[in-house]
Structures are given as structure tokens and as C-alpha cells.
Amino acid sequence: MEIRQMNEQARNTNKARLLISCGDQPGIVAAVSQFLYGQGANIVESNQHSTDPEAGLFFMRVEFEIDNLHERADALKQSFSKIASEFNMDWRLSLASKRKKTAIFVSKEPHCLLELLWEYQNGDLDADIALVISNHENSKGLVESLGIPFYYIPANKDIRQEVEEKQLQLLDEYNIELIILARYMQILTPNFVSKHPHRIINIHHSFLPAFIGAKPYERAYNRGVKLIGATSHYVTNDLDEGPIIEQGVERVSHHHNAEDLKKIGRSIERSVLARAVNWHLQDRVLVHGNKTIVFN
Amino acid sequence: MEIRQMNEQARNTNKARLLISCGDQPGIVAAVSQFLYGQGANIVESNQHSTDPEAGLFFMRVEFEIDNLHERADALKQSFSKIASEFNMDWRLSLASKRKKTAIFVSKEPHCLLELLWEYQNGDLDADIALVISNHENSKGLVESLGIPFYYIPANKDIRQEVEEKQLQLLDEYNIELIILARYMQILTPNFVSKHPHRIINIHHSFLPAFIGAKPYERAYNRGVKLIGATSHYVTNDLDEGPIIEQGVERVSHHHNAEDLKKIGRSIERSVLARAVNWHLQDRVLVHGNKTIVFN
Amino acid sequence: MEIRQMNEQARNTNKARLLISCGDQPGIVAAVSQFLYGQGANIVESNQHSTDPEAGLFFMRVEFEIDNLHERADALKQSFSKIASEFNMDWRLSLASKRKKTAIFVSKEPHCLLELLWEYQNGDLDADIALVISNHENSKGLVESLGIPFYYIPANKDIRQEVEEKQLQLLDEYNIELIILARYMQILTPNFVSKHPHRIINIHHSFLPAFIGAKPYERAYNRGVKLIGATSHYVTNDLDEGPIIEQGVERVSHHHNAEDLKKIGRSIERSVLARAVNWHLQDRVLVHGNKTIVFN
């Protein structure tokens, strides 16, 4: 086990991911693969997607290994920027060994937080969980027992601005790259959202676009649906309208009351959020307008 | 095979289903089961459901076998009506051997019709398909080759009233007990719907209540959902708002364009509609307000 | 919340479950429901199952509420035993408020244990977890932090007999009614199993009967299956051959190596085991030969 982890670590040390979005045109794949071959890189995984011809967009993710990645990362970027400007690419290169600094926001219900911490302890979540922020105190003990700082910041809509100022300051302090709303039941202001574009992942407890907004399980119960769901998406300024990363459903029946739906739903929420977060952490999600491309 | 079918037929000959809805109160199950025992019936399957205490309603379905059912059916109903009035029940007794006379309405896309006819030929659909009505002619050959009358009635919203008059007359002529809208792309008027309450089953090509109305696959594509679905429900006067009988979903991704979603969706629609229709035909569906209780 | 829990508690106080197995014959349901009605009980949920006519067996579960259940439980049993002997029933009456004393056995991999403890903390597992026994020490801290006794008993096949003696003594001491093998990687002897018939629930990390025995994920990988699964079953003396309670699967592809299958599998194992255990705790599982009837 220990040896496997060392190998894992060693392998990640020289593993990088190149993400590209640009207008579709001939020669992109040839140029990128020729570049990587010229640098002595070994492609581990490669995915690409072209939209319909009207939109005419091209997306690519390449995971590759290269000797002495850390020493050479800057030079690599420098060299690649020539190709990038030739094809007018939006692009980024991220190192697999550099785990993203992550903040988890949670309210009273801890199940999504617990799932993420469980995956984290198990080595299955490729994040550096830097802090947890909550408007309730009930998760404090658990979080601190794992050595993760816990910040209790009471919140309600009347004090939204000052609450967000404190939160933004903490995010800044910890150099946070990803914010996970693990059933955080407060609405974020456009100011907050604009500071972390496509870097806030929420879990909504319905199968969007059904039951946008409050009390989705009660409304699902009242509508008499036969399947309930959960949706993980990037947060934008339109409530529950941001790009969807992942969704899941479970079967329900007339036996279940609204409380039962909540209980069944907790299990869906946990797994849907964990999958979406993992894909983001592995740089598998690209955003295109209000949609995602998930290379999984 | 032939022997099995005869046995099947013989068994169904003496099989009946009793469906009950009433206010919840002690003693219902005892009274019903005592009654059936007294009549010499053998209970094959029994299901019941009590709503939450506020609504305080009770639903029951009992499938039983009894000797000489056909000769005794009237007397059975007579006897049971005393218990029924004691508990103030809505109830009905249906004979399994009496297959429901069914009309299928279809427009141009034949996949749901084909699925139902396939189940029908295979002996897996417990209906007597009496006729097919369509505003397109493309399914005529297939339907008639199975010896089922096909009525081509062109339809559009300007001639809705006269179209429905013709349709209602046919339904009357054939003593139709169940109408299946197998992707029939015309809206029915309140007059039509009111003549067949909870006896019109529709398949909507989305996971309701998401994407009510027209072009759900295009809208699902534009929203970037990761699962698409279909919903079978009883038709009421509120478009796509009637009691849901069954729903299904399949996973989709950024690889799929709107045409792909339609193709994947056809497969979901076929199986969801077939399940819903089968449950209705076996008297497994009870309606409670805008919800269903499905004893399956 | 607190009020809801009190109500929940109050409701469970007067809730009981009657489980019956006997030869199929007319009048059973009438007799049982008449009895309960006569006692003033209110039936909350009732399920029954008749096997095929050759086997000719009948199974029933009735959940009911009755005033002053605790004071009257003995008298109820006394009265019912007359009906039971008339129909030659195997039966038991269990009180919903009396949570089953449960032992969890675990080896090194903690994911199934964690899932059960998570459900337990969340109030979603209707057990009284009395102790955890492990042949590894890694879960000790977590278990004890919840106030649950943890017993570290090193085990291997050479000392099987003395290990089991210690375990059986502990089970006896704590009056254990249910043993959960939450990825306990030691084989139990017939002597151990015979002392807890149909009261030991295992999770096997394959879709039984495929991949019985050791290293199922490696073998699934080598066979190139496209779905992997997990199975929860009662333990008998035939390895992985006991009555199946629940199974689950997830899709895999050529992208996944054996390690990936293990990781995906952990998630299946967790949820399959949790469902099986919950059904057992709620007296929803009846055993018939080498099969289960699950009234869920």
C-alpha cells in the first residue's frame, strides 16, 4: 500500500493536463500532439470535442507525463503559447501534483460535507481542503478533528454583505481555487459570484430544471413524481441556472412521504456532488456558454 | 406453449380484481378479507396504502381467484356492495379475463405504437386493441396487417372540434375503455378529456415537470442536462400536468446533439409508456387527486 | 426537529410488526386482520406473498399501531398464538421501539463501517450498535469517538477457533441479535454460523453468483465485464451462497483498471449493505430456503 502511494505520488509528479478551447479548424490536434511529442511528453489520456458546425468550437484535454515537469513547467508554457496564439486558444496547463485549494461551505445538514471528508480521508478526493465555513456550529467538532480549520459565520439575508466580506477575506487568505457549496442554504450575491467565476460548485436537491428554488422535495412529493434527483452545477447569478456538471436520480413511489424523499435524496446528493467535484479537481470540466463538457 | 396459454386462460377465467378507495378507518382489511374468505375466494395478491393522517385516505387492490367467477360475478358485486356502503367506499370489481377495449392514437412517429403492437403480438399486453386513429397515414399498412382497423383522420387546430367528434364517435362505436396517446401530437379539448376521465394515457417526451410543452429535447439540449427522460401520465385539462404513472431516464453527455437526444429518448418513451399501460390494464393504478398509487 | 423526533419516538412506541410464514391456505389474511381489528390495532402497512403452487407457501408482514403496546405485548402474543397454531404458522411479533443489538465486524477497509456509522449518527439506521470487532486497529479511534466499544482481535486462519471463541463470548455478553460483516475478510466456521442463523449479513464485492470467493474485482477486470456489482446476503456455510438480500451494479469501461473497479465498487458496497441492513432491522426480510422475500 505504502509503495503504491509512493508510486502514485511519483507518477503524479510528472503529470500535467493541458486544457484548450478555441474555434474549430484543421490542424489543431496535429499541432498539439506534435508539440508534446517534440517535448518528449507521453500522452496518457486525450479527449476532444467539436460542437455543431454553427457554433464551430473545439475543446481538448490532454493528460501527459514528461520528465522533470516541475523544472520545465514554465518553459513548456512559454513554448506552447506560440501555438496557442496561432490558433487563438483559451488554454491552461495544470500540474496534477498541485492539488487545488478548496473551501467547503455548509449549513446545518452535514451529509454532503461528510461525504467529501470521507472521500478526502480515503485518498479519493484530489483536493487540498483548506477550510470549512458554516452558518451553523454542528459540524465544528468533526471538521476540526481532521485538522481542518472551521469558521463559524452566522448568516442571514439581512447581513449578507458583511458575511460575504468575511468569507471573501478568508478565501483570499487561503488562496482558495474552488468553493464547494455542500448544502449551503444561503444565496450568494453577484459580487461574490463574480469573484470566483466557474469556481463555485453547488448541489441542488432536485433534477434541474425541475423544481428550481426552495423546498424541491416537498414540491416533488406534491407533484407525485416517480423519480427524484439532484444536480451539481457551477453557480452563476441566475438561481439554479448555472452550467450543469452532473445529475442523478432514484426511483420513489406512493409509499414515500416528503421526509422519505429527503432521506433518499441525501444519498443522491452525496454521490452526485462527489462526482462533480472530482471531475473539476481533475480538470475534466470545460464550460461552454451555459453548458459543460465533461471529459470523463 | 399452447398448453401454457390454455392454462393461463383458464387461470384468468376465474381471476378478479377488487379496487377500493375510502376514508381510512379500522376494520377495512378485516371486512374485505373476511368477505372474500366467506365467498371461498383465494387471495393471489393484495396491496394497500394509507396516505398521511391529514389526508386520511385508504387504497386497496386485491387480486383473487374464485370458482365459477363469471356466473357469480353479479352476485359477488351485490354482496360486496353492503360492505362498500358501510365503509363508504369507491370501488370496482374487474374480471382479469375481460381485456380492456383500447384505442391507440398516433401521429407521424411510430416508435411507441410499434412497441405496444410488439408487446401485443407477444402476448405481453393485456389489452384488446380495437382500433388505431392517426392524423398521418404512414402506420396504416403495419396496423392493418395485424387485422386492427386503422382510421386516418387528418387533424390540426383549426378543425379540432370536427376531428374530435369523429374520434369520439369511433370510441363510442367500439366501446373504448382506454385511450393511449402514443406520441399523438394534437392537444385534446376539455370536452374530449371529460368524456374519458383517467382513461387517457399520454407519453410526454421529458422528465416532468421539467420541459412541459413543445420541443422538450431541444430545450433539454440547450439547458445542457446530463440525463433525459420521459413521463407517462393521465391526461387532464392542464397540459402535461395530469397524474404521473411512470417515468424513466437515460444518461446523456456533451457528445449528444438534439437529434441524438431524440433517438435516445425514443427508447425511453417506448418502455415507459409500455409499463404505464400494462399497469393500467392490470388495474394496478389508482388516482388520488393529482397523484397515482401504483400497486406493482 | 426535536418535536419531530419526539413524535417519531412516540409513534414507534406503539408500533409492532407481525411476521408470518406458513402453508398457503384460504382464510389466513381474514384471520390475521380480524384478530388485529378485534384488538383495536390500526394496520399501517401490510404485505404478503404466496409462492408458486408447488411450494405452496405464504408469507406476511403486518405493521400496526396499538395503544399501550408495551403493557399489552405479552397478552397480544398469547392471543395470537391460537391463530398461529390453527394455521401452523412460524411467526414472530417485534416492537419497533426495541432496536436490535448489533455488532459490526470489519477488517482493514473502513468504507462500509463508515457508511453504517454515518447512517447511525444521522438517525437513519434503526439499530443499537453495541460494539465493533476488528482484526485491524485502524478504525479504533473513529469508533470510540462515537462512544461505541471497539475490540481489536487479531485473526488469521491458524487461530480461527480461539478468535471465534472470543468473538462469540462478546456477542453473548452484549446480547447481540444481528452481526454485520462490513468487509470482514475472515471466513467464519460452521460452528460460528450455526449460532446465529440468518442473523449474519455479509457484503460480497461482486455481483453474485459471478466471482464467488477471493479477488472479485481483479477477476472482473480480467474478464472485461461492463458492469460491476456488490451483493449483500445472509451468511451460511457455503461461501457466498447464502440467501441474497440486495444487489447493486455500476457501469465500468475499458478506461478502468482493477484499482478503479475497487474504488467504484466501494461506493456500491456501501449503499447495498446499508439497504440490506436497514431492511433486516425493520423486519422486512423473510428467508425461504436459499432465497429472501423482502417486503420493501
Place this chain on the structure above:
Amino acid sequence: MEIRQMNEQARNTNKARLLISCGDQPGIVAAVSQFLYGQGANIVESNQHSTDPEAGLFFMRVEFEIDNLHERADALKQSFSKIASEFNMDWRLSLASKRKKTAIFVSKEPHCLLELLWEYQNGDLDADIALVISNHENSKGLVESLGIPFYYIPANKDIRQEVEEKQLQLLDEYNIELIILARYMQILTPNFVSKHPHRIINIHHSFLPAFIGAKPYERAYNRGVKLIGATSHYVTNDLDEGPIIEQGVERVSHHHNAEDLKKIGRSIERSVLARAVNWHLQDRVLVHGNKTIVFN
């Protein structure tokens, strides 16, 4: 609609698929994409897979469009063969417009045949169904009504050799490239199989490797499984042991007897086989030892 089909046709006219298997080594993707770029091809979809380092194999599928494909196909192959020999590739180039000549073998149960014919009529199966061969006559009418030749060849194990001779002659006559065993209940000899390596697709009515061989539903019923499945695989000389292309499952319960499992199973078989066949027809399946790589 008509215009869309013409466009579809036009697009397929210039669409080709390049499939490659070889030892993994740096520079493959660069060489292939550089080659296609140099030829003026536009990559529509590209997938690749590297096995674990021990096996050290590389697989690739590229779908591309190129002007005047038909005139240039031979020259393209000629040019590419230089790259292929440099990297020691197994490869093939197939034209999307050239639909594979396909034979369907069926016995008495027609559901899988019907599903394939349904997809075929609907334009959703990219095959040229050249003939149907059966050892029963019951599907003759249906098949011939679609203008497809139907050959009734009675078969049993005593006349296996002469039966296969007739079948092989027909396959030869029709230049068959794919044989689909759509519930064909006769075992093929090694001689037959060796003549069509990885070009015979079977549907087995269980979740392999569980229930290899005869009567899987009866055995699933007797084992008391909670999910049943179906498996589509390439036929090899080891019964039900060939490379798996696709699998599917559905939930069952104690309510279902063996006949019910067969009925539920038919629906799984239909969709699993149809998916597997479609992937093969689109050149999405590569075989590696006893496993498949499915680029879908």
C-alpha cells in the same frame, strides 16, 4: 426531413474511420494527426486508449471527413501504410457510407430480431441486412414483408455439419461481414467460428460470467438474485466466454417467477444487443485479448 437525410447522406459520403492497434510508444498521435492534417482531413471524433504499462498497447479510432473520399480512398490507404509500418500497426480504414453486409440468425423467440428490424426500419441501425437464417419458420412472414430474404434451415446437433455448410455458403454468397445471433439457440462449431473471427455477435440471456450455458433465467430464479441481466459478446470457441461488448440489468424481486424473469429479460436482451451491434457497425469496438475497447 428529406433535406436532413440528404445532408446526412452527403456527410457520410466523405466520412471515414481509421482504427489502429499497436505497441504504445511516443509520437503515434502526432504522426496520425499530422498525416490527416496533411491530407486535408477534418477530425470529427478521436478516441484513444493505452493499456497498463505491462501490456503496453495503444488503441485509437479517428473519425474524419475529407473531400472526394471515394476517389481518394485507395491513395489514402497507400500513404498511410508507411506510417503504419513505421509504428508496426494493425489498422483498417472503413468508409462510413459503406454499410456492413449483415446476416441475422434467429430461433423461435423473435424479440431480438424484431428489435433489430425495428431500428433498421427507423434508420437507426447502420447495417445492410442481407438475409435472415432461422431454424424455425415463425418469423418468415415478417422478414419477407420487409423485402429481406429469409432462409429456413432446420437444425439440431445431429446435422450440425451440413447445416453449417449451408449457412456458410449463404454467408459467402451474400459477402456477409457481420453475423448477429439474435437468440439463435444452436451452438456453432469451431470451424464456423474460425471463419468469422470477431464478426459474430451473440446475446446471452444472463449477466456473464454468472449463469453461463443453458436456462439462465431458471437458474437466476432458483438462486434468488435481485437483478437479472443480459450480455452481448463476440463468439469464440469457449461457450459464453468471448469478449464482452455490452451488458445490462434490471431489478427483480420475490414477486417474479421464472416466466416473469424471461419477460423482463427479453426487454434487456433487446436493448443490450441493439447497442452492441450499433457500436460494431460504427467501428467503435476493438478487441484486445478477451476484452473489448468500446469507443462510445
